[in-house]
Amino acid sequence: MKQARVNAITPAASVVLWFFILGPSIATADGEAPLEGRFWPVEHWQAIVLIAMVVVQGLLIVALLLKRRLCSEGRNTMAEGRVELLHASRLTVVGQLSASIAHEINQPLGAILSNADAAELMLAKADPDLDEVRLILADIRKDGLRASEVVRQVRTLVQKRKPKFIEFDLQVVAREILQLVAPIAESRGVTILTEFSSEAVHVRGDPVLLRQAMLNLLLNAMDALMDLPESQAKIKFSAALPQPGRVDVVVRDYGNGLPELQRDNLFSAFFTTKEHGLGLGLPIVRSIVEFHGGRIHAENHSDGGALFRFTIPAAYVAGEANHSAGEPV
Amino acid sequence: MTTEMQATVHVIDDDESLRTALARLLGAAGLNVRTYSGAGDFLLNWQAGGAGCILLDVDMPGGPSGPELHNALAQRDDALPVVFLTGHGDISMGVAAIKSGAVDFLTKPVERECLLAAVRAAIAQNCADREAQAKERELQASYQSLSPREKEVFVQVTAGRLNKQIAYDLGTCERTIKAHRAKVMEKFHIHQFVDLIKIATRLNIE
Ligand SMILES: Nc1ncnc2c1ncn2[C@@H]1O[C@H](COP(=O)(O)OP(=O)(O)O)[C@@H](O)[C@H]1O
Ligand SMILES: [Mg+2]
Numbered sequence: 076m077k078q079a080r081v082n083a084i085t086p087a088a089s090v091v092l093w094f095f096i097l098g099p100s101i102a103t104a105d106g107e108a109p110l111e112g113r114f115w116p117v118e119h120w121q122a123i124v125l126i127a128m129v130v131v132q133g134l135l136i137v138a139l140l141l142k143r144r145l146c147s148e149g150r151n152t153m154a155e156g157r158v159e160l161l162h163a164s165r166l167t168v169v170g171q172l173s174a175s176i177a178h179e180i181n182q183p184l185g186a187i188l189s190n191a192d193a194a195e196l197m198l199a200k201a202d203p204d205l206d207e208v209r210l211i212l213a214d215i216r217k218d219g220l221r222a223s224e225v226v227r228q229v230r231t232l233v234q235k236r237k238p239k240f241i242e243f244d245l246q247v248v249a250r251e252i253l254q255l256v257a258p259i260a261e262s263r264g265v266t267i268l269t270e271f272s273s274e275a276v277h278v279r280g281d282p283v284l285l286r287q288a289m290l291n292l293l294l295n296a297m298d299a300l301m302d303l304p305e306s307q308a309k310i311k312f313s314a315a316l317p318q319p320g321r322v323d324v325v326v327r328d329y330g331n332g333l334p335e336l337q338r339d340n341l342f343s344a345f346f347t348t349k350e351h352g353l354g355l356g357l358p359i360v361r362s363i364v365e366f367h368g369g370r371i372h373a374e375n376h377s378d379g380g381a382l383f384r385f386t387i388p389a390a391y392v393a394g395e396a397n398h399s400a401g402e403p404v
Numbered sequence: 405m406t407t408e409m410q411a412t413v414h415v416i417d418d419d420e421s422l423r424t425a426l427a428r429l430l431g432a433a434g435l436n437v438r439t440y441s442g443a444g445d446f447l448l449n450w451q452a453g454g455a456g457c458i459l460l461d462v463d464m465p466g467g468p469s470g471p472e473l474h475n476a477l478a479q480r481d482d483a484l485p486v487v488f489l490t491g492h493g494d495i496s497m498g499v500a501a502i503k504s505g506a507v508d509f510l511t512k513p514v515e516r517e518c519l520l521a522a523v524r525a526a527i528a529q530n531c532a533d534r535e536a537q538a539k540e541r542e543l544q545a546s547y548q549s550l551s552p553r554e555k556e557v558f559v560q561v562t563a564g565r566l567n568k569q570i571a572y573d574l575g576t577c578e579r580t581i582k583a584h585r586a587k588v589m590e591k592f593h594i595h596q597f598v599d600l601i602k603i604a605t606r607l608n609i610e
Contacts, residue, residue, distance in 0.1 A: 178463065178491035182419050185491070185512035189425035192516040196432035211428065218421055348466065 179225045179345055179353075183218035190215050228355050238281035238366070242390045245276045245322060248286050249314045256293050264305045265297050270313035278322050279390040280367045288363040291356040292326040292383050298349060299330030299381060322389045327382040332375040341373055360385070410455055411527045412436040414484065416446050416473070417461035422512070426459065426519075433520055435527075443468040452482050455534055457507070457526035459519075462490035462497065471501060478505055481537075485526040489514060540606070546592050547607055554591070557584040562604035 194211045197203050253267060260267055278285070293312065300308040311327040333341065340346040342361045347354035360383075364371045369387030376382045413435050417423040420441070427437045436456075440446040442464050458477075462470040470488055477483045485507045490497065498509035507529060508522040550558060553574075560570045567585070571578045589595065592603055 181491040181512040182422055185489075185514060186419070186422040186425040188513040189422070189429040189516070189519075193425065193428035193432045196429070207428075211425075214421060214425065221421075346465075 176225070176229055176345070180222050183222040183225075186218045187215050187222075190218075225353065228353055238284055240279060240281060242277055242279045243282055245278045245285065245314050245324070246271050248282050249289060249312070249324075252286055252289050252293065253312070255290070256297070260297060260310075263297060263301070263308070265300050265308045265310060267293070267310045267312055270311065270315070272315045274316070276314050276316055276322055277390040278367075278387060280387065284363045284366070285387075288360045288385065289324060289326070291360045292324075295356055295383075296326050296328035296330070296381070298352075299328050299332075303330060316389060320389050320391070321386055323384060323386050325382065325384045327376060327380060329378075329380040332379060333373060333381045335375075338373070342371075407531065408435065408524065408527050410436075411530065412438055412454055412456035413523055413527070414438050414440065414446065414450065414456060414458045416440045416442065416458060416464075416470070417489070418442050418464040418467070419461070422461075429516065429519070430459075430523065435523065442466075443470075443473040446473065452480075455527070455530055457485045457487060457523060457530055459487050459489060459523060462488055462501075463492070471497075471504070474501070474504065474506065485529050485533075487522045487526050543592070543603060543607055547609075549591055550588060554584050554588050557581060558588045558600070558604070559609055561585060561588075562601050562609065 190211045194208050197208055197211075249269075249271070253269065256267070289312075293310065296310045300310070307329050309329045311325065313323075313325045315323055315325075317323050334348065337346070337348070342357045343354070344358045345354040346357075361371050364385045364387060367387045369385055371383065371385040373381065373383050413430050415423055415426050415430070415437060417426065417439075418441055423439045423441070427439050430437045438449075440449065444467055446458075460470040460474060464470065468476070470490075474486050474488075477486075486505075488498070488501050488506050488509045489512055490509070491512045501509050507526040510518055510522060547555075547558075556574065557570060560573070561567075567578045567581045571581045574581070589597075589600060592600065594600060594603070
């Protein structure tokens with residue numbers, strides 16, 4: 076809409092300006108010479124003026140656009156700006172890895188295409204093996220689902236959901252997640268030990284996003300404990316305020332730890348060592364944490380197992396000691 | 405002479421489902437196929453020596469990549485021609501692969517006609533290479549079966565010298581040289597003198 080208005084102004088202005096340039100030469104034309112005869116001798120200065128006008132018009136457009144942008148930026152609330160930011164940071168993740176995405180999708184598509192080709196050749200034979208063709212069809216369906224799952228995951232990554240920034244107790248959300256994963260943990264024989272503080276841990280952010288981040292870390296920890304004896308199948312999960320103004324969320328497991336060689340790749344999209352992994356869990360966690368102005372760190376604990384810690388700023392709640400006792404409010 | 409019937413396509417791809425699909429397609433097109441889940445699997449289970457070609461995935465995380473395996477295999481004289489398959493379709497990678505001796509560079513998902521044409525071309529190339537190698541080995545064996553005198557005569561004769569001159573140099577009569585010459589032709593299984601000259605050039609004998 077606004078774009079259209081700017082465009083409408085420009086032609087109108089240019090008609091006026093053209094009239095201004097050509098007007099005098101038409102007006103001074105005395106009847107004897109044909110009109111165009113009068114035009115061309117003065118070609119030089121007209122050309123110069125014309126170029127100057129084009130430049131002025133260009134500057135005018137730029138100025139209008141800039142002004143509009145500044146206005147609208149002023150009107151935007153902080154939160155809206157942040158949506159763009161989160162969206163942009165996720166898009167960067169996706170953009171940088173468009174090659175990996177192409178790979179993830181081309182893989183099942185390649186299988187579908189070759190399977191279909193194979194089935195076609197088989198059916199063209201005199202005595203086709205229908206059981207084999209049935210197997211092929213089942214595989215085609217499986218790969219179709221696989222491709223669509225990749226697309227779905229990437230869409231969640233780039234989706235422009237408006238984060239709702241509110242102040243809330245992170246521990247409440249953490250307990251909700253525990254309820255969510257408890258049945259899975261139980262069925263896999265995993266114990267989740269929690270270390271929550273007695274005080275509320277207030278943060279300002281989007282609970283849905285932060286829940287997603289903690290959930291991804293817990294799911295990874297449970298994956299890491301797969302096939303390990305029950306005595307080892309433990310996860311420590313804590314959300315605390317180690318320092319004023321700072322909230323730490325730690326998910327630690329007692330599994331085999333992070334593959335040392337692949338430490339740099341952990342947060343890369345599509346990096347996975349799991350057979351059915353997608354490798355989007357950790358990049359999503361990182362973009363959520365960074366969006367909240369925080370940082371994430373992964374290490375192997377000296378007593379074994381992987382430890383993921385993310386730190387985000389605590390919310391300052393007036394009238395409440397939202398940090399270590401003894402700190403002035 | 406080796407043909408497509410005796411050749412095997414070795415499919416190396418870490419993605420099980422794609423690997424199976426490719427094997428089915430190549431099999432349905434009448435080719436012998438073997439599949440491997442990665443470079444390591446291939447090196448452990450490949451029966452070297454047979455005719456065929458390799459259909460090689462470029463990116464296989466958690467192990468050597470396709471180009472790495474290709475470079476390692478290229479050192480061997482029983483190396484098979486390689487057709488690369490990639491999910492990225494990176495042009496520069498393709499150029500590098502072709503320069504390093506790959507037969508073709510295909511992108512996933514690959515069209516049936518492209519795949520079959522590339523694989524058949526690679527097999528044909530391998531068959532031709534093997535035939536040339538076999539011929540070469542046969543000639544070398546025949547040459548080694550010549551007696552020292554026969555070798556001497558073979559060298560002199562193909563250098564364009566007359567029987568008379570050779571006989572003089574070697575201190576014998578022309579008839580003996582003629583006999584040696586006949587023996588050499590027999591050992592190379594040829595009847596024409598021109599063929600003997602051709603053999604000399606192929607064996608690089610001055
Ligand atoms: N708690 C953990 N212990 C060991 N390895 C882990 C842990 N969390 C993540 N990883 C490694 O990081 C990789 C990427 O994780 P993620 O991005 O969540 O993708 P996915 O879970 O789909 O593989 C995993 O495949 C695994 O190798
Ligand atoms: Mg995960």
